[in-house]
Amino acid sequence: MITSSFQTSVAVLALIILHVSALDTFKAAVYEHAVILPNHTETRVSQDDALLLMNKNIDILEIAIKQAAEQGAQIIVTPEDAIYGWKFTREAIFPYLENIPDPLVNWIPCQDPHRFGRTPVQARLSCLAKNNSIYVLANIGDKKPCNSCDSACPPNGHYQYNTNVVYDAKGKLVARYHKYNLYSELQFDVPKKPELVTFNTSFGKFGIFTCFDILFHDPAVTLVKDFHVDTILFPTAWMNVLPFLTAIEFHSAWAMGMRVNLLVANTHNVSLKMTGSGIYAPHSPKVYHYDMETELGKILFAEVDSHPRNSLTYPPAVNWSAYATTIKPFPGQKNSFRGFISRDEFNFTELFENAGNLTVCQKELCCHLSYRMLGKEENEVYVLGAFAGLHGRRRREYWQVCTMVRCKSTSLTTCGQPVDTALTRFEMFSLSGTFRTEYVFPEVLLTKINLAPGKFEVLKDGRLVNKNGSSEPILTVSLFGRWYTEDVRSISGRTSNSATTYLIISTLLMIIALQNIVMV
Numbered sequence: 001m002i003t004s005s006f007q008t009s010v011a012v013l014a015l016i017i018l019h020v021s022a023l024d025t026f027k028a029a030v031y032e033h034a035v036i037l038p039n040h041t042e043t044r045v046s047q048d049d050a051l052l053l054m055n056k057n058i059d060i061l062e063i064a065i066k067q068a069a070e071q072g073a074q075i076i077v078t079p080e081d082a083i084y085g086w087k088f089t090r091e092a093i094f095p096y097l098e099n100i101p102d103p104l105v106n107w108i109p110c111q112d113p114h115r116f117g118r119t120p121v122q123a124r125l126s127c128l129a130k131n132n133s134i135y136v137l138a139n140i141g142d143k144k145p146c147n148s149c150d151s152a153c154p155p156n157g158h159y160q161y162n163t164n165v166v167y168d169a170k171g172k173l174v175a176r177y178h179k180y181n182l183y184s185e186l187q188f189d190v191p192k193k194p195e196l197v198t199f200n201t202s203f204g205k206f207g208i209f210t211c212f213d214i215l216f217h218d219p220a221v222t223l224v225k226d227f228h229v230d231t232i233l234f235p236t237a238w239m240n241v242l243p244f245l246t247a248i249e250f251h252s253a254w255a256m257g258m259r260v261n262l263l264v265a266n267t268h269n270v271s272l273k274m275t276g277s278g279i280y281a282p283h284s285p286k287v288y289h290y291d292m293e294t295e296l297g298k299i300l301f302a303e304v305d306s307h308p309r310n311s312l313t314y315p316p317a318v319n320w321s322a323y324a325t326t327i328k329p330f331p332g333q334k335n336s337f338r339g340f341i342s343r344d345e346f347n348f349t350e351l352f353e354n355a356g357n358l359t360v361c362q363k364e365l366c367c368h369l370s371y372r373m374l375g376k377e378e379n380e381v382y383v384l385g386a387f388a389g390l391h392g393r394r395r396r397e398y399w400q401v402c403t404m405v406r407c408k409s410t411s412l413t414t415c416g417q418p419v420d421t422a423l424t425r426f427e428m429f430s431l432s433g434t435f436r437t438e439y440v441f442p443e444v445l446l447t448k449i450n451l452a453p454g455k456f457e458v459l460k461d462g463r464l465v466n467k468n469g470s471s472e473p474i475l476t477v478s479l480f481g482r483w484y485t486e487d488v489r490s491i492s493g494r495t496s497n498s499a500t501t502y503l504i505i506s507t508l509l510m511i512i513a514l515q516n517i518v519m520v
């Protein structure tokens with residue numbers, strides 16, 4: 001039929017146009033910002049003073065946004081807390097907040113600045129996107145009125161949210177995300193449920209979350225696994241913690257483990273160890289920045305695949321336990337000893353020889369290492385460590401970690417303490433573990449806090465191996481696993497299975513303790 005073949009040709013033509021207009025790659029920018037902090041974070045200032053401070057920060061972001069546009073970037077990410085800082089009481093942050101509407105309202109604040117009340121920050125950010133024809137992600141504060149009909153309504157009659165907004169190249173608000181996993185931010189409220197925020201562009205599908213969110217299943221993992229986003233935009237105010245959680249190290253590992261692009265913009269404050277931004281592709285970091293020397297901001301650029309899943313370099317899916325569960329454990333268990341990495345009790349075993357095969361276990365997790373050093377430095381000691389359990393003081397997040405790490409000194413009691421330099425080079429390493437989770441993030445951190453792009457890979461059977469010698473001395477090679485279903489979730493009164501067990505055990509322990517007290 002004529003009409004049908006006409007429709008077909010229209011469809012084909014549309015496909016061709018779509019193909020031509022959709023970009024295979026795009027240029028991304030991230031900006032690490034040294035935030036100008038307010039003088040008063042305990043007491044409330046006027047809205048005008050708050051705006052004055054915010055505009056000082058936006059003046060600096062404006063320079064970065066213009067520079068990004070001039071370099072041909074399609075999108076720029078700016079950091080969490082970049083516009084007013086991180087430390088506030090609920091009361092003191094209030095004058096910095098604006099009512100941020102749902103993007104469904106179809107709003108270009110730059111053209112219609114008074115549609116939702118007093119919103120000067122949103123208007124300015126929208127104009128920066130529009131005037132420079134670039135997507136802009138910024139992190140600002142949202143306030144949402146509530147009343148006593150809502151029993152959870154805070155005393156000041158407003159919910160206050162740590163919020164990411166994205167404006168498209170025409171200045172239109174296309175995304176709004178309220179941070180779910182807060183990290184001791186008393187000034188903000190937790191939204192009722194995790195928001196799964198995505199938006200489409202001609203250069204791929206995007207998802208957003210913020211800082212501490214990256215350590216949890218929702219919304220981070222769901223955006224990648226169920227919503228199939230190509231690229232995550234990730235503003236953060238990240239304080240570096242050795243040996244597993246420096247920004248560049250963990251964020252690049254998350255991108256590899258989740259096999260997604262990750263654009264990270266961190267704040268910059270040397271005394272708080274806040275530094276480390278980057279553009280990370282699934283197979284390798286594209287560019288990163290770590291600077292503990294200066295107090296300066298920094299813009300980074302990289303060309304990124306719009307749809308990494310279609311790219312030739314897209315890494316294959318990994319079965320993280322395939323190798324480790326099928327081999328016979330190596331020796332090493334006999335010499336294992338206990339040690340701590342922050343508050344987590346690890347089982348360690350020392351790398352005595354210049355080369356060898358070792359296994360160390362804890363609970364369900366056994367870690368295997370094969371290695372060959374290029375020459376063992378006299379005064380450097382490395383251990384292989386295993387940890388499986390609830391992490392840290394809060395004991396809510398279940399970690400499974402296999403790590404080869406340099407000890408701070410030759411005394412084995414210092415293993416796990418932060419150390420940022422090393423001299424020992426490895427000709428070969430291969431690390432694997434009997435992980436019970438599919439969420440494992442491969443980390444390789446070199447001396448002086450450097451990444452090793454292109455120098456290692458993860459094999460389909462779960463081995464993390466070096467590719468061709470290691471040019472630089474190694475601080476740590478780790479497989480950082482998160483077993484989310486074993487997490488304890490009791491914040492909102494909901495308790496998971498393991499939480500229930502935990503509660504029963506602690507109740508029993510309390511009864512026993514009480515009996516002892518009574519007996520004494």
Ligand SMILES: *[C@@H]1O[C@H](CO)[C@@H](O)[C@H](O)[C@H]1NC(C)=O
Pocket residue numbers: 036037038039053
């Ligand atoms: C903080 O106070 C100092 C000294 O009074 C002043 O120079 C500076 O401009 C103030 N900063 C802000 C952001 O108001």
Ligand SMILES: *[C@@H]1O[C@H](CO)[C@@H](O)[C@H](O)[C@H]1NC(C)=O
Pocket residue numbers: 124127128131
């Ligand atoms: C955007 O451009 C308009 C008109 O050229 C100008 O009035 C406005 O100040 C600009 N805004 C920003 C934030 O650059």
Ligand SMILES: *[C@@H]1O[C@H](CO)[C@@H](O)[C@H](O)[C@H]1NC(C)=O
Pocket residue numbers: 198199200205
């Ligand atoms: C993005 O586009 C896909 C189809 O290409 C569609 O299924 C999805 O709903 C869109 N998402 C958004 C947030 O617009």
Ligand SMILES: *[C@@H]1O[C@H](CO)[C@@H](O)[C@H](O)[C@H]1NC(C)=O
Pocket residue numbers: 035037087269270271272295
């Ligand atoms: C870094 O943050 C601390 C604490 O918030 C602050 O006192 C200090 O002034 C900041 N440093 C710079 C260079 O802004």
Ligand SMILES: *[C@@H]1O[C@H](CO)[C@@H](O)[C@H](O)[C@H]1NC(C)=O
Pocket residue numbers: 319320321322323325326
């Ligand atoms: C991973 O490999 C192990 C060992 O070969 C196998 O038992 C397991 O079923 C595999 N897991 C998945 C999810 O394929």
Ligand SMILES: *[C@@H]1O[C@H](CO)[C@@H](O)[C@H](O)[C@H]1NC(C)=O
Pocket residue numbers: 355356357370
């Ligand atoms: C480690 O094991 C491999 C085989 O799995 C073997 O070829 C190698 O010689 C062993 N290395 C050492 C130093 O024992």
Ligand SMILES: *[C@@H]1O[C@H](CO)[C@@H](O)[C@H](O)[C@H]1NC(C)=O
Pocket residue numbers: 333334336347361362363
């Ligand atoms: C640590 O290793 C020792 C020796 O293999 C083992 O007996 C012990 O159970 C391990 N600790 C944990 C907590 O698994």
Ligand SMILES: *[C@@H]1O[C@H](CO)[C@@H](O)[C@H](O)[C@H]1NC(C)=O
Pocket residue numbers: 468469
């Ligand atoms: C390995 O590295 C050496 C020296 O760095 C180089 O000469 C060699 O070509 C590399 N081999 C491969 C397979 O990349």
